[in-house]
Amino acid sequence: MAQRFLLLVIYSVVFNLCGAFASTTDDHRRPMILPLHLSSPNARQYGRALDGRRLQRSEPNARMRLHDDLLANGYYTTRLWIGTPPQMFALIVDTGSTVTYVPCSDCEQCGHHQDPRFQPDLSSSYQPVKCNINCNCDDKGAQCTYERRYAEQSSSSGVLGEDVISFGNQSELVPQRAVFGCENIETGDLYSQRADGIMGLGRGHLSVMDQLVDKGVISDSFSLCYGGMGVGGGAMVLGAIKSPPDMVFTHSDPFRSPYYNIELKEIHVAGKPLKLNPKVFDEKHGTVLDSGTTYAYLPKDAFLAFKDAIMREIHFLKQVHGPDPNYKDICFSGAGRDVTHLSKVFPQVDMVFSKGQKFSLSPENYLFPHTKVSGAYCLGIFENGDSTTLLGGILVRNTLVTYDRADNKIGFWKTNCSELWKSLNYEHAPPPPSNGQNMSGEIAPDIAPAGLPQTVLPGELQIGQISFDMMLNINTSMKPNFTELAESIAHELEVDISQIRLRNYTISGNDLLIRWTIFPAESANSFTTAKAMGIILRLREHQLQLPQKFGSYQLVKLKVEPQIKQSWWEQHSWVVAVGVSVTLVLGLLALGTWLVWRYRSRETIPYEPVDAIVPGAIVAEQELQPLK
Incomplete structure (x- = not known):
């Protein structure tokens, strides 16, 4: 069942080292995104040479693989290591959040997630963020605290700590110290989800991006590339990459809100513009990109116009009920099971930006497969109860999205995100220094995977x-x-x-x-x-x-x-075998007997008893409510 996953912050009491900010809302059903923190744009400029379609690095960055699937899980995750020695976490990639947090070992109310909780006592590099005049403090008045609440009524709160974060052995960016949240309480879907926590990529001083940029270790840009329908996975890069020459850019206003917005002016269906006032996409918080939201949500007038335009183009398909009776999904059968042929049935949709730039969407960018009717698909774009246009991950599947914060623009480029990782996975990344310290004085990660004895190099x-x-x-x-x-x-x-x-x-x-x-x-x-x-x-x-x-x-x-060490007999068995063969052949020749040996290769597969499946080993993701 497709998950309705939304990670828009609607209330927050989060204090960081540089200031305090808060937001409220009166209707949890609406994506009300009030400013949490307005970061001034970074004035530094970074040049991007356009050199062919293959992406190339322009300077050091963190290359990280994405996991999971947008529709099956409701989100994408990446792996982040925290502490010394490093402790691994699967974090939801969220451009709508400004704090990165993981469950703490002493959490009073945290769910059972993919990985063990973070244990500050086991990290030699961990330091609490001490209470100061710029933050809320815990009951003991010793440590800064944070709190995050989301549109689907889940929340996270805890204390702020500082430690070394590592990005995996695929990345050339060495480990860096950063502030993150150590959860004491989780509620709602954050409590029940399989992922460990959130990796905040929004604008704000606690954001991973802002911290790395302020340290001067990466450029003020990052990119996400989500896998396509039924594929999942993808790639993420923290730092600049050289943009493809045909990437379509649109302006993003950093002063409007801490969330990433674009200047959407029109939507075309099958080459025909929807008859709408262009201001419809500029109301409230404008058109917002949020990687933590599963689907797309349009203001009422825009949604009705879009739905009608799609239905006119596919009038020959049969409309069917959705897979979940709790939702009034708009679904159609008769399109066939091969997702690669969807563009032959469903129309192309174009987003037109402020300067006339046009970015084309494939059917997989606005449809999700019906889970109960073969060959049926449902609209993944819904009506929003608010006038904000909210574009979730479905709209950018198999699309490289570059958030160029230095130049205040966002770029889109259609590509195969599953193959993109190979272009970003450089084989000659420098290995971590053997003395456990990198050139900047940060502690290098121990990347020995589980399954290898930790005491063996x-x-x-x-x-x-x-x-x-x-x-x-x-x-x-x-x-x-x-x-x-x-x-x-x-x-x-x-x-x-x-x-x-x-x-x-x-x-x-x-x-x-x-x-x-x-x-x-x-x-x-x-x-x-x-x-x-x-x-x-x-x-x-x-x-x-x-x-x-x-x-x-x-x-x-x-x-x-x-490896099992071979005995002397096993190591030299070929010598014995040759000697026996020669003797046998000579004997056969002497007797004048010709023997024909017919050998059939037959591989035996031992079927050992299988342990009983542990109850609860597979836990279904909880259904998350959409905004209405």
Whole structure:
């Protein structure tokens, strides 16, 4: 079921080191976004050479992979490490929030999330943000506090701390000290979600972006690229990248609100402009981009005009009820199951900006698949109870969006976000210094993944095989094509199909538990450290992007087994085998007997007993309410 996920802050009592700000609203159903903090634009200018369609880095930045799926989970997450040694967290990427926070070890009311809570006592680099005149303080008057409330009536509150944050071994940006929230209380959907917390990318002194820019370690720009329908994943870059020459930019006014806005003037459907007053997209807070919101919400007049225009173009399709009776979704059947052919059925939609620039949307940017009717799709654009135009993540799937805060503009470029990561994943990033300190004095992260003994350095362990259990949520009682699934896994892990072996599987309802083992290449007795680390990180961080037909998956268990040292007999068995073969051949020739041996290769797969599936191992995401 598609999730209705909204992360628009409607009330906040958050005090940072540089000032205090607050906001209120009288109607939680509306995306009322009152200013929390108005940052002055950064006057620094950064040049961007336009050099071909392949993206290239212009200066050091943090390259980070995105996980999860917008419709299946309601959000995208990235991995952030906090502390020394680093503790990993899966954080929702949210341009509508200005604080990054994770559950604290002493949290009085926090849910069960993907990773363990942050333990300040285990981090040698952690420091509390001491109480001062510019912040609210805890009951003891010792530490600054924060509070965030969201439109769907969830909230987060806790204390502010400072520690080293690390961006993963794919990033060339070294770890940096930053202020973040350590949660004491979660309510609503923040309590029940699988993700650990929020990574705030909005404008404000507590924002990760503002902190990194103020330190001078990155340019004042970041980019997000969400995967397409049924694919998920994507990429994120903190810092500047060189923009593609055909990227479409529009002005973004930093003084209007702390949220990222664009100058939308018109919407065209099938080449025809909607008959609307252009000011309809400029009311209240204008047109706001919010990566923490799942769908798009238009003011009433704009929504009705858009819906009617779409329905006129697809009058030949049958209108059907939506997948959830709690929502009056507008859905159509008869479009076919192949999402790559949607553009042959549904019309193109264009957003026209203030200077006439036009950015075209594909059907996947305004539709979501019906979960109960095959070949049916529903509008992912809804009526907003407020006059603000709110554009969520659905509108920018398979779109690189660059938030150029230095030049006060936002750029859009259609691309394959699943493939974009390969363009941003440079193989020659400098390794962290071996002495545990980087050149700026920050502490370098320990990136040893789970499954490797923490007491063994990567170069000291010869890994012989990697085993993992994955849980698939299948939509049918029929088991999937395991050969095709193995090929997809091999492609994602960049190994040969011959290196992957199915151990066993079991089905319980719609849950399919599969055990796999990955072996080194035939010419090697063990994996190289780099290869093993790459495979383990991809598995551990849920980076496999499987075809939609296999549904969603969850990593249940990961096991790394060292290379088994061979005995003298095993190491020299080929010598004995050759000697025996030569003797046998000579004997056969002497007798004048010709024997023909027919050998059929037959691989046996041991089906070991499967442990019972742990109840609650897969927890469905909670349905989040849309604004009406």
